[in-house]
Amino acid sequence: MHTELCDRFGIQYPIFVFTPSEKVAAAVTRAGGMGVLGCVRFNDPDDLEAVLQWMDANTDGKPYGVDVVMPAKVPTEGTAVDIDKLVPEAHRDFVAKTLADLGVPPLPDDAARSQGTLGWLHSIARSHVEVALRHPIKLIANALGSPPKDVIDEAHAAGVPVAALAGSAKHAQRHADNGVDIVIAQGHEAGGHTGEIGSMVLWPEIVEELAAVSPQTAVLAAGGIGTGRQVAAALALGAQGVWMGSAFLTAEEYDLGVRSGEGPSVIQQALLGATSADTVRRRIYSGKPARLLKSRWTDAWDAEGAPDPLPMPLQNVLVSEAHQRMSASADPTTVAMPVGQIVGRMNEIRPVADIIAELVTGFESATRKLDTIRDS
Amino acid sequence: MHTELCDRFGIQYPIFVFTPSEKVAAAVTRAGGMGVLGCVRFNDPDDLEAVLQWMDANTDGKPYGVDVVMPAKVPTEGTAVDIDKLVPEAHRDFVAKTLADLGVPPLPDDAARSQGTLGWLHSIARSHVEVALRHPIKLIANALGSPPKDVIDEAHAAGVPVAALAGSAKHAQRHADNGVDIVIAQGHEAGGHTGEIGSMVLWPEIVEELAAVSPQTAVLAAGGIGTGRQVAAALALGAQGVWMGSAFLTAEEYDLGVRSGEGPSVIQQALLGATSADTVRRRIYSGKPARLLKSRWTDAWDAEGAPDPLPMPLQNVLVSEAHQRMSASADPTTVAMPVGQIVGRMNEIRPVADIIAELVTGFESATRKLDTIRDS
Numbered sequence: 121m122h123t124e125l126c127d128r129f130g131i132q133y134p135i136f137v138f139t140p141s142e143k144v145a146a147a148v149t150r151a152g153g154m155g156v157l158g159c160v161r162f163n164d165p166d167d168l169e170a171v172l173q174w175m176d177a178n179t180d181g182k183p184y185g186v187d188v189v190m191p192a193k194v195p196t197e198g199t200a201v202d203i204d205k206l207v208p209e210a211h212r213d214f215v216a217k218t219l220a221d222l223g224v225p226p227l228p229d230d231a232a233r234s235q236g237t238l239g240w241l242h243s244i245a246r247s248h249v250e251v252a253l254r255h256p257i258k259l260i261a262n263a264l265g266s267p268p269k270d271v272i273d274e275a276h277a278a279g280v281p282v283a284a285l286a287g288s289a290k291h292a293q294r295h296a297d298n299g300v301d302i303v304i305a306q307g308h309e310a311g312g313h314t315g316e317i318g319s320m321v322l323w324p325e326i327v328e329e330l331a332a333v334s335p336q337t338a339v340l341a342a343g344g345i346g347t348g349r350q351v352a353a354a355l356a357l358g359a360q361g362v363w364m365g366s367a368f369l370t371a372e373e374y375d376l377g378v379r380s381g382e383g384p385s386v387i388q389q390a391l392l393g394a395t396s397a398d399t400v401r402r403r404i405y406s407g408k409p410a411r412l413l414k415s416r417w418t419d420a421w422d423a424e425g426a427p428d429p430l431p432m433p434l435q436n437v438l439v440s441e442a443h444q445r446m447s448a449s450a451d452p453t454t455v456a457m458p459v460g461q462i463v464g465r466m467n468e469i470r471p472v473a474d475i476i477a478e479l480v481t482g483f484e485s486a487t488r489k490l491d492t493i494r495d496s
Numbered sequence: 497m498h499t500e501l502c503d504r505f506g507i508q509y510p511i512f513v514f515t516p517s518e519k520v521a522a523a524v525t526r527a528g529g530m531g532v533l534g535c536v537r538f539n540d541p542d543d544l545e546a547v548l549q550w551m552d553a554n555t556d557g558k559p560y561g562v563d564v565v566m567p568a569k570v571p572t573e574g575t576a577v578d579i580d581k582l583v584p585e586a587h588r589d590f591v592a593k594t595l596a597d598l599g600v601p602p603l604p605d606d607a608a609r610s611q612g613t614l615g616w617l618h619s620i621a622r623s624h625v626e627v628a629l630r631h632p633i634k635l636i637a638n639a640l641g642s643p644p645k646d647v648i649d650e651a652h653a654a655g656v657p658v659a660a661l662a663g664s665a666k667h668a669q670r671h672a673d674n675g676v677d678i679v680i681a682q683g684h685e686a687g688g689h690t691g692e693i694g695s696m697v698l699w700p701e702i703v704e705e706l707a708a709v710s711p712q713t714a715v716l717a718a719g720g721i722g723t724g725r726q727v728a729a730a731l732a733l734g735a736q737g738v739w740m741g742s743a744f745l746t747a748e749e750y751d752l753g754v755r756s757g758e759g760p761s762v763i764q765q766a767l768l769g770a771t772s773a774d775t776v777r778r779r780i781y782s783g784k785p786a787r788l789l790k791s792r793w794t795d796a797w798d799a800e801g802a803p804d805p806l807p808m809p810l811q812n813v814l815v816s817e818a819h820q821r822m823s824a825s826a827d828p829t830t831v832a833m834p835v836g837q838i839v840g841r842m843n844e845i846r847p848v849a850d851i852i853a854e855l856v857t858g859f860e861s862a863t864r865k866l867d868t869i870r871d872s
Contacts, residue, residue, distance in 0.1 A: 320694070349734060352729075
């Protein structure tokens with residue numbers, strides 16, 4: 121499975137995996153793909169620095185990247201305290217009542233009160249870029265469209281290509297105009313921030329748009345990919361590689377989240393049990409539409425009388441402690457977890473290397489089947 | 497492009513096209529695919545009889561099928577007058593005011609008042625089956641899931657396979673249990689009645705479910721297919737053929753709808769100008785969620801104060817005359833037209849034979865590209 125991106129990045133397979141877990145990211149890189157570490161959870165740049173040092177020591181000199189969350193428009197900025205003041209009291213009351221209704225335990229007394237996930241803030245996302253550029257990273261991806269021009273220029277000066285997510289051909293074209301090197305065409309099926317247009321329509325639309333206006337810009341297909349068959353479909357539709365996330369949340373190496381004993385974490389239990397119909401796309405996670413695992417938490421926001429979500433970054437400030445409390449609890453029915461519709465296919469815990477191996481062999485057998493259909 | 501369905505149906509390509517136009521259906525059949533004529537517009541069985549006689553005379557003895565709209569659960573039944581009484585006055589007022597606000601002209605004085613589209617009624621759909629079985633049809637498809645058992649039995653007794661749309665693996669399994677021969681896996685992207693799960697996830701899910709529980713049941717992929725690349729993706733994902741609809745609304749042979757002079761019809765003008773972002777999925781067409789072209793009509797139902805749509809079949813009774821009035825007008829901004837997200841790719845009027853030819857050559861070039869990716 122070899123496309124032009126393999127040569128460009130020095131990777132064996134054009135499989136790019138976004139993950140908040142450095143264990144998973146490193147394993148993807150070692151298995152011949154490109155692990156891309158999500159930075160949004162690092163409020164303190166020193167924590168990211170330590171994790172990237174670990175990545176450097178555990179990737180056999182093979183390429184990896186980082187993913188930051190940097191809105192193209194600079195949003196409300198400030199310290200956690202400033203931002204906090206902008207959250208309406210009625211919203212806080214709703215969250216408190218909902219957590220009580222759902223029986224979500226408080227954080228342990230000795231847990232430091234969270235300052236929220238500051239990675240959504242522009243200044244923190246910039247600190248992630250600064251830290252990352254001190255490491256031999258091979259890609260900076262931005263989860264919310266084009267990063268600001270000076271960030272793109274800084275990355276390019278360091279020889280690091282920039283990728284950005286797009287939910288429409290118009291977005292893709294804008295990214296290319298802004299100097300983005302790789303557009304991640306993220307279909308409606310995807311987990312996390314996602315648009316309305318399904319992968320089957322979106323991917324070739326972006327491929328064709330960029331081929332016409334900016335042929336040097338590569339396209340990765342995202343949204344709904346979990347097996348080698350789907351990789352074959354993505355490449356048939358003209359993408360030069362795939363961008364995956366959800367399917368690696370049930371990787372054996374994924375060590376984030378609470379677990380009681382040896383088995384899967386609470387989050388992984390919730391994911392293993394879900395079908396493709398068990399996701400919702402809502403603004404309740406960050407303020408922008410994101411696909412989440414359906415849970416009693418998302419149900420509460422859908423119930424009559426629930427408030428409208430706040431804009432980014434306020435919504436995340438509002439729900440950040442709630443997310444921590446749910447993540448710390450042992451109840452898989454109350455979670456706030458971004459995941460795509462491919463969750464229906466995530467039915468066992470597997471090592472990263474096995475997932476990658478299936479993507480490759482599944483791709484090969486799907487293409488051989490197509491040969492038979494074509495040639496018979 | 498040859499799959500098992502080609503042998504089973506005696507067709508050259510596993511391309512099934514649903515269309516309300518007998519001109520398009522016949523042209524698809526003549527071009528080597530399977531034209532499937534939508535019957536819901538025929539209130540009078542004699543009209544369907546006449547059109548099927550025309551089909552018989554214009555398909556060179558090649559196979560064609562019909563599509564009926566038969567809910568698995570028998571809905572509210574009765575004459576147009578009975579049904580009419582169940583429509584709330586406030587809903588009628590909203591429709592009347594909306595049409596006035598949008599400047600939709602009344603029907604010409606001499607136009608017979610419509611009795612609504614009775615094809616949604618169980619009894620009428622049954623009459624479509626009766627009429628169709630007097631012709632050499634090769635497929636009966638049902639747009640709303642499994643038809644009643646006696647209808648399936650009657651079709652089978654006549655040697656005619658039955659197809660049914662499914663939006664989830666659970667639906668697909670139920671159809672197979674009911675004796676349906678072909679499941680049409682209809683992804684979120686599709687026009688008309690459609691579910692939440694995107695094609696990229698839904699198709700392989702249904703393929704794998706049926707392979708496990710009912711391997712004799714074939715799967716057609718629907719939702720987002722307009723080009724040969726997408727056909728390749730569908731077959732890579734394990735479907736045995738494709739089911740298309742939207743992409744043939746801009747066929748040269750499509751002669752339904754108002755047109756002023758030689759050019760495209762009013763509806764076709766609206767479709768040619770739309771992007772993939774210009775659809776909405778709403779219950780306003782039939783009472784069940786259906787993807788429609790976004791228009792000033794759909795905007796009006798999204799505006800604050802608009803009533804909730806009525807259940808099937810009442811909603812269609814409510815809006816049927818409105819649909820006729822909009823269809824008869826020359827304003828492409830007020831239409832009620834089911835169409836999928838592939839509408840963004842429908843940018844020119846082309847003969848059916850050209851569309852089919854591109855599907856075949858596009859499929860071939862996509863699979864050759866995959867061979868290069870696999871073998872290099």
